[in-house]
Amino acid sequence: MAATEPLPLYQAIEAAVRFEEVTVERGGISIVDRVTATVPKGSCTAIIGPNGAGKTTLLLALLGEIGYEGSIRMGGNGRALRIGYVPQRLAFDRGMPLTVSEFMAMGFQKKPLWFGIGAALHRRSLEILTLVKAEHLAARQVGALSGGELQRVLLALALRQEPELLVLDEPSAGVDFRGELIFCELLDNLRRTRGFTQLMVSHDLATVTHHATHVICLNHKVAAEGPPRLTLTSDNLTAIFGMHMGLVNSRSMPGNQGVCSAPCCQEPPNA
Amino acid sequence: MPDLSPLYALLAQLLPFECLQARFMQQALLGLLLLAPMAAAMGLMVVNFRMAFFADAISHSAFAGVALGLLFSVDPNWTMPAFGLLVGLGIMILQRHSNLSSDTVIGVFFSAMVAFGLAIVSRDRSLARDLQRFLYGDILTISDGQIVCLLVLFLALMTFQAIGYNHLLYIGLNPVLAQAHRVRVALHQYIFAGLLALIVMFAVQAVGVLLVTAMLIVPAAAARNVARSAGAMFWWAMLFSLTSAVMGLLISAQDWARTATGATIILVACCWFFLSLVVASLRREQTV
Numbered sequence A: 001m002a003a004t005e006p007l008p009l010y011q012a013i014e015a016a017v018r019f020e021e022v023t024v025e026r027g028g029i030s031i032v033d034r035v036t037a038t039v040p041k042g043s044c045t046a047i048i049g050p051n052g053a054g055k056t057t058l059l060l061a062l063l064g065e066i067g068y069e070g071s072i073r074m075g076g077n078g079r080a081l082r083i084g085y086v087p088q089r090l091a092f093d094r095g096m097p098l099t100v101s102e103f104m105a106m107g108f109q110k111k112p113l114w115f116g117i118g119a120a121l122h123r124r125s126l127e128i129l130t131l132v133k134a135e136h137l138a139a140r141q142v143g144a145l146s147g148g149e150l151q152r153v154l155l156a157l158a159l160r161q162e163p164e165l166l167v168l169d170e171p172s173a174g175v176d177f178r179g180e181l182i183f184c185e186l187l188d189n190l191r192r193t194r195g196f197t198q199l200m201v202s203h204d205l206a207t208v209t210h211h212a213t214h215v216i217c218l219n220h221k222v223a224a225e226g227p228p229r230l231t232l233t234s235d236n237l238t239a240i241f242g243m244h245m246g247l248v249n250s251r252s253m254p255g256n257q258g259v260c261s262a263p264c265c266q267e268p269p270n271a
Numbered sequence B: 001m002p003d004l005s006p007l008y009a010l011l012a013q014l015l016p017f018e019c020l021q022a023r024f025m026q027q028a029l030l031g032l033l034l035l036a037p038m039a040a041a042m043g044l045m046v047v048n049f050r051m052a053f054f055a056d057a058i059s060h061s062a063f064a065g066v067a068l069g070l071l072f073s074v075d076p077n078w079t080m081p082a083f084g085l086l087v088g089l090g091i092m093i094l095q096r097h098s099n100l101s102s103d104t105v106i107g108v109f110f111s112a113m114v115a116f117g118l119a120i121v122s123r124d125r126s127l128a129r130d131l132q133r134f135l136y137g138d139i140l141t142i143s144d145g146q147i148v149c150l151l152v153l154f155l156a157l158m159t160f161q162a163i164g165y166n167h168l169l170y171i172g173l174n175p176v177l178a179q180a181h182r183v184r185v186a187l188h189q190y191i192f193a194g195l196l197a198l199i200v201m202f203a204v205q206a207v208g209v210l211l212v213t214a215m216l217i218v219p220a221a222a223a224r225n226v227a228r229s230a231g232a233m234f235w236w237a238m239l240f241s242l243t244s245a246v247m248g249l250l251i252s253a254q255d256w257a258r259t260a261t262g263a264t265i266i267l268v269a270c271c272w273f274f275l276s277l278v279v280a281s282l283r284r285e286q287t288v
Helices: A055-062 A100-105 A119-131 A147-160 A177-194 A205-211 A234-241 B005-014 B023-048 B052-071 B076-097 B102-122 B125-136 B144-173 B175-180 B185-207 B212-226 B230-253 B261-287
Strands: A015-026 A029-040 A044-048 A069-074 A083-086 A165-169 A197-202 A214-219 A221-226
Touching (some): A015 A055, A015 A197, A029 A055, A029 A197, A044 A055, A044 A205, A055 A197, A083 A147, A083 B175, A100 A119, A119 A147, A177 A205, A221 A234, B005 B023, B023 B144, B023 B185, B023 B212, B023 B230, B052 B076, B052 B102, B052 B185, B052 B212, B076 B185, B144 B175, B144 B185, B175 B185, B185 B212, B185 B261, B212 B230, B212 B261
Parallel strands (some): A044 A214, A165 A197
Antiparallel strands (some): A015 A069
16 A cells, blocks of 8 residues: 555655765675665654665764765754764673773763763763663673673763764664663653654664654665655565565564553554 | 983982992983883773784884984984884874775784895894894983983873873774764874884883883783773773883892893783782682
């Protein structure tokens, strides 16, 4: 049914990020090929696609980590947005003696950490850690955290930036199912109360259908773009994932487990 | 040139050892007291950035630096740090702007430096003896002029560490994350590489090309074993580095030892490292 409806025009919507003809080449191969897409302001936008489709590459181009052709414009007036970034898997040296409190403070504190952490900064870190239910980790060493714990601390660090644009690379990787639900509900609540734009990369359709308000289907090129109900059609998914995925019911829960309490699920389907 | 005599007198009073009454020993002690904290602070970041090989390459460029000085009859005391600085920044630029792995980039620089130095020295047999000094180092011949240079470098480097310590840790942890969260990664990396090159060149004169990386790495590695936070790690590294330097100098001057000062300092530091390993493993047993 959805495939026959024309996709709405997104140029009219205020954009947080606008990709225009973005191309990234590595060794003569286009990993990202003339991508033109929009991340609407205040949305939860998901970039989905199979492994190796260029999802993370597009994020890295946005973060300015790799060179690209084309243009990436942020915000209405071209001023770079404050970004909070949650990497997929933080590659770091686990032997480093660094506590979670120090990790949260080191981007903000002027005085060197040898003189301890300022009381006000420490309180602020604890507030944010409490938000992601990780306050008990404050005194632990970052290198001793489990995958799920680290992901929470990284989210806390990203939120600590008071971001206008929260960028998440595979937010559910390394988080168990229960943790993942908390993660997504928490993000939904925060996005609404603080009014930031959320951009996440995912190959997990269950997460996307549940939480995204805007979807960019990517397989080197943009295969489809729009609200989940219009983009996550059987035809589109078969086209980008290269196999028959079946119709994704955008209101179903992964594995039929539990009921999602996130605000997005309480809204009427056509909101 | 400022008069450093009052400083020497003070040192002799603070550490009333018989061997420290000689002026050259007081100079060596003062030089080490300046060099050790710098090496410790930079060493922490060298370990953090996994840049031990980088430090090694710069120390080996000392050869080429001295050779250049001898070739153009300029004082090697100037050509050596200047050339080291050039090599350090050069490696950093290549590393940031090429797809080669940093090991490969440094490996190429490293070989080029050593080969160049050896090629020039091999032209003149009388130069070869001069270069021995750089292989093994000699802190006992440090001059007042060099100590003043060290003092200036000390102030610059400690200011940089005080301002940049937190951000350097951030970059060492993960540069992409740091960049996304508005840390100026490139600026920090270039200043760090430049200062590291200078400190390595001074350390070469103290402990020699062969042991200079050890002076940076060993106290830092020991501090990582013992510390429970990044703040404490800094003070532990200072403690290990300073005690190694002072004890090494004193031991090397004893009649029963009469060892090379640089090597003795590194040996003491290595003892600290093994002790720190024991402490770390005992602590692990307690928590299990």
